[in-house]
Amino acid sequence: MRLLILSVALTALAIASCRPRESITNSNSAGLSAARSDNTSGPQPRQPCLNLNNATAEELIRLPGIGEVIAKRIIDYRERHGRFRRPEEIIIIEGFSERKYRVIAGMVCVE
DSSP: HHHHHHHHHHHHHHHHHOOOOOOOOOOHHHHHHHHHHHHHHOOOOOOOOOTTTOOOOHHHTTTTTTTTTHHHHHHHHHHHOOOOOOOOGGGTTTOOOOOHHHHHTTOOOOO
């Protein structure tokens, strides 16, 4: 009998924990949704991105976390292996980490 009660309680707890987080509200999420609705009222101007497939070393150096050495490695990689298909491929380059990519992800693209 105790085992049955325990299994029912665990099942109820498991089901309750599977609720979508959107239904759980607090003061912070209400403020965030209000802020989001203000930002989506019209088209936002989009910052131009730096195309990794034709960027010069000088343009790459302007990105945060990229110096002369990394910029040269990016260009060398591009010349040896061809165009980047996705911006994430830049992580392949020696000395370029996923953390650096996350910093510049919104600033770079491939075309």
